[in-house]
Amino acid sequence: MYQPTQSGHQQVGGTQPRGLTFEDTLTRDMRVALHDFEEVATVCNWCAEECLGEMGMEECARLCQDVADLAILNVQFIARDSPFGIDLAETFAYAAEECERECAQHPHDHCQECAAVLRRAVDSTWAMLDAFESIPQGRSQVPSQQY
Structure with missing residues (x-):
């Protein structure tokens, strides 16, 4: 059963109402992080x-692939909306920070561009995760608190 919060988004554990798009289910922080994940890839x-x-x-290549x-x-x-999303996002942030440090050491244009993209993605990932921590228990702004 659809139960919107004050922000108009669905509570945890409900089903998607008709007419709600994928974008409608995302917070601003999630949209930014999603864009940055795609750019990082x-x-x-x-x-x-x-x-x-x-x-x-070799190490730079391996970290970039990971x-x-x-x-x-x-x-x-x-x-x-995986229940493992928050853990995976944290893992991504730590790995991306390591990869950024590696890329920043190299003078190649591709490494410098990669380091800049990684920095933005790390920042947006932590912002998304921080936003989840600021949501009071039992009150979700997205379809579920999973991610």
């Missing part, structure tokens, strides 16, 4: 590909 995969042909760039995979998984977890 693209840029990190590109950076990893560029690193593979360069001597001494973070790109985590970013894609975060997009999927948000879409299905």
Whole structure:
């Protein structure tokens, strides 16, 4: 049964009402993080590909691949409102911070661009997670408190 909160979004555990779009279920922080996850996946995969042909760039390539995979998984977890979403988002943030440090050490344009994209994604991920912590128990602003 659909039970909107004061903000008009559904309570935890309800079903989606007709006419509600996926975007309608997301908070602003979630939309920003979702965009950043998608950008990270693209840029990190590109950076990893560029690193593979360069001597001494193996660690950078590996971290970029890992973070790109985590970013894609975060997009999927948000879409299905996974109960593991918050844990995965935290894992992403820690891995992305490590990858950012690695990329920032290298002078290559692809590494510098990747580091900048990662910084934005880390910031938006922590902002999204902080917003979830500020929601009082039992009062969700999104369909569920999972993510």
